[in-house]
Amino acid sequence: MFGLRRPSASSSKEPLWREEFSIFTADERYVGRRQMTKFLTLTSLSMFAGNLWLLGRAAFSKDRPAYPAVKVATAGEIPVGGVKLFQYDNDQCILVRTGETSYAAYSQKCTHLSCAVYYAKEKNRLECPCHEGYFSILDGSVLQGPPTRPLPKVTLEQRGSDLVAVGMTGGAEPGT
C-alpha cells in the first residue's frame, strides 16, 4: 500500500518474529509510535491500579482500635517551656508545658520526611531542623515549610497529679 512493503508480507504465513527482516524501514516509524503508545497506555493502567489500591485500602482497612491510656508525666514534673519525650502507641512523642497548667503533646515525627521535630521555646513553636518546617504549638498546624499535614496531636487528660495520654488525632494515615 505504501511502497517499500515487505516482499513476503502478503504471501508468507510465517509469524512476524520468524521473518529475517521483521520490520522494514518504511514501517519503522509506525512501530516506534505504536510501541510508545502501548507503553504510555500501560503506564496509565499502572496509575489506575494505584488508584484501585488506594480504594481497596480505604474500603478494607479496619477502624483503628482504641488507644491505650498511658501516663506520660506528673503535673509539675517539667518546668514551663520545658519538654519531655515519651513513647506512645509505637510513636515517639513530645510533651511541652506551654503554661502553668497547660500542656501540649504531639508526635515528634515531621509529616514531611519524618525527621524529629523539637520545641523552639523562644518562638513558641515546633520546628523540624531538616527542611525548616514549623508547626504551631497550639494545634500542630503547619506554619511554614514543606509539610502539608499537621502533626498528629496526642490527647492528654489530667488524672489526679498524672498527665495521661488517651489518644491521637490528625496527621496520621487512618487505619494504621
Added chain:
Amino acid sequence: MKAPDTPLQGRGLTAMDGVITLIIILLIVQMWLLSATLAAYLAGHRSAVVPAAFVSGLIFVGCAALYGFVERIDRNARR
C-alpha cells in the same frame, strides 16, 4: 535514501503523533490525580478515593481507546 511519504502515510503518522500527545496530556492529569488522592488519603480524607478511582479508570479507558486507534492505523499501514 528513504522513499518519500505518500499522503496517506503522512496522515497516519500525523494522527499517531496527535494520539501520543493526547495520551501524554491524559497521563499528566492521571499522575496529578494519583498524587493528589494519595495526599488526601494520607491526610485522612477517605471520601476522595472513590471518585478519583472512577476518573482514573475513565482516563485509562480513554488511553486504551486511543491505543486501539493507533493499532488500527498501524494495521492499515502495514496491510
